[in-house]
Amino acid sequence: MAYKTDIEIAREAKKRPIQEIGEKLGIAWEHLLPFGHDKAKISEEFIASVKDRPDGKLILVTAINPTPAGEGKTTTTVGLGDGLNAIGKKAAICIREASLGPCFGMKGGAAGGGYAQVVPMEEMNLHFTGDFHAITSAHNLLSAMIDNHIYWGNELEIDERRVTWRRVLDMNDRALRDTVTSLGGVANGFPRQTGFDITVASEVMAILCLATDLDDLQRRLGDIIVAYRRDRSPIYARDIKADGAMTVLLQQAMQPNLVQTLENNPAFVHGGPFANIAHGCNSVVATTTALKLADYVVTEAGFGADLGAEKFMNIKCRKAGIAPSAVVVVATVRAMKMNGGVAKADLGAENVSAVEAGCPNLGRHIENVKSFGVPVVVAINHFVTDTDAEVQAVKDYVATQGSEAILCKHWADGSAGVKELATRVAEIADADMANFAPLYADEMPLFEKIETIAKRIYRADEVIADKKIRNQLKDWEAAGYGNLPVCMAKTQYSFSTDPNLRGAPTGHSVPIREVRLSAGAGFIVAICGEIMTMPGLPRVPSAEQIMLNDAGEIEGLF
Incomplete structure (x- = not known):
């Protein structure tokens, strides 16, 4: 049987005017800034007007560690939102915006899949x-103003060797990881070594996603540490007088985007930090606004629960004062088989023993999420090659973990294929079973926070960090940053820092290569192992298959 591609399904969507989608949430037309007929931004005035309303129930969708077989976390987020609406609940979804880097690299798109998608998919x-262009521009404006300040006499006495602010680009480009700027003589400034990160790793992206309003945005932008003097005292973005202009560039980007699912249900799509190198959650302003407008809000956190869910709980929930009522962990039979040692080419054949061998990865995620005091349901994202025996093996295993697994067919059937999960999630959320608490206290020393995540979430035996890194953390504590949470930059493919170590490994070490202070965003970034903040393209990038067809339609996004 031939299945339609995601883009073919999206192209056939019967979209409603975006004003109608806004009406479902009580947003009047005058509070929507339309971008065409099918997407709009929500005004700052409207967001401020609903702040005193009670919150709906927040449901987090996370997953096992990603495998080449695919798990479908965004697809399940969209499907669950449609499913809740289909059973008579007032629900909205909140997801992140897609980065051009993975779109043209490996993923080819990120708006859900099958009949559980958000549209307009191409745009x-x-x-x-x-939004990402605005973030890139604001970030690089600051870069330009730093170099310009040094060029015109360096009144702030910036130590050119200690400029920490790099540039960004929303593209995978390994050639820009380490660069030298200002070559070419006196007129071009003072040469120094720097580099580029991908836009989703920018502190400006994190700030936009954690700020509560424009005033908070400008304060956080001003708090960015961009460089140090020779006496090691910090230089802030407000010292460079860049925070005002950066806020102007970000004013419209700060407004959440409203779009719709294939079933014409409201979807907030705003912000897009990666979870392997940043905090991996959509914006606080989108999530908190959705909670004022819907009874149930389904959101996702990037990659596996060891990254996205951990940061959602320890960073986003802590900073925004929100808490999930239920968590859905997405798993697939195919991924269980891969964790059980089956090669991707052999995933179509039934192999119950491999499913059972791979389930400990899922069990580890269930246990970790429960440690935050929230109830967990497993969504088995159905693939046509799954057999009844394999599905039952996952259900049986999950039952031994004190949770339940529900088979979901939203990819093929939309909301009709996910009503059982929607019903159960609503029951759990309504029962107020959650007793949420972050994993560590604000006052815990920074290195102990890193150790807590490494030992309790990754199940590592130790964290390896040389004296220079430990001293840097102590210096930040002495400077008043000791109460910040930690954002771990780690491979998404394993609980360990070795991407090839599948399953539920123990006895491994977590090496910390570098630590960065994101004073504006309000967290410390710990870079583990070989993780890169500027990815490269694969041998055969998705970009090779993306083109316009004879009808002028985009092909190759999936």
Whole structure:
């Protein structure tokens, strides 16, 4: 049987005017800034007007460690939102915006899949409403103003060897990881070594996603540490007088984007930090606004629960004062088989013993999420090659973990294929079973926070960090940053820092290569192992298959 591609399904969507989608949430037309007929930004005035309303129930969708077989976390987020609406609940979804890097690299798109998608799919995966361009511009404006300040006499006495602010680009480009700028003589400034990160790793992206309003945005932008003097005292973005202009560039980007699912249900798509190198959650302003407008809000956190869910709980929930009522962990039979040692080419054949061998990865995630005091349901994202025996093996295993697994067919059937999960999630959320608490206290020393995550979430025996890194953390504590949470930059493919170590490994070490202070965002970044903040393209990038067809339609996004 031939299945339609995601983009073919999206192209056939019967979209409603975006004003109608806004009406479902009580947003009047005058509070929507339309971008065409099918997407709009929500005004700052409207967001401020609903702040005193009670919150709906927050449901987090996370997953096992990603495998080449695919898990479908965004697809399940969208499907669950549609499913809740289908059983008579007032629900909205909140997901992140797509980065051009993975779109043209390996993923080819990120708006859900099958009959559980957010549309307009093509625009969402490309320029959308320009938020990422605004973030890139604001970030690089600061870079330009730092170098310009040094060029015109360096009144602040910046030590050119200690400029920590790099540049960004929303593209995978390994050639830009380490660069030298200002070559070419006196007129071009003072040469120094620097580099580029991908836009989703920018502190400006994190700030936009954690700020509560424009005033908070400007304060956080001003708090960015961009460099140090020779006496090691910090230089802030407000010292460079860049925070005002950066806020102007980000004013419209700060407004959440409203779009719709294939079933015409409301979807907030705003912000897009990666979870392996940043905090991996959509914006606080989108999530908190959705909670004021819907009875149930389904959101996702990037990659596996060891990254996205951990940061959602320890960073986003802590900073925004929100808490999930239930967590859905997405798993697939195919991924269980891969964790059980089956090669991707052999996933179509039934192999119950491999499913059972791979389930400990899922069990580890269930246990970790429960440690935050929230109830967990497993969504088995159905693939046509799954057999009844394999599905039952996952259900039986999950039952031994004190949780339940529900088979979901939203990819093929939309909301009709996920009503059982929607019903159960609503029951759990309504029962107020959650007793949420972050994993560590604010006052815990920074290195102990890193150790707590490494030992309790990754199940590592030790954290390896040389004296220079430990001293740097102590210096930040002495400077008043000791109460910040930690954002771990680690491979998404394993609980360990070795991407090839599948399953539920123990007895491994977590090496910390570098630590960075994101004073504006309000966290410390610990870079583990070989993880890169500027990815490269694969041998055969998705970009090779993306083109316009004879009808002028985009092909190759999936």
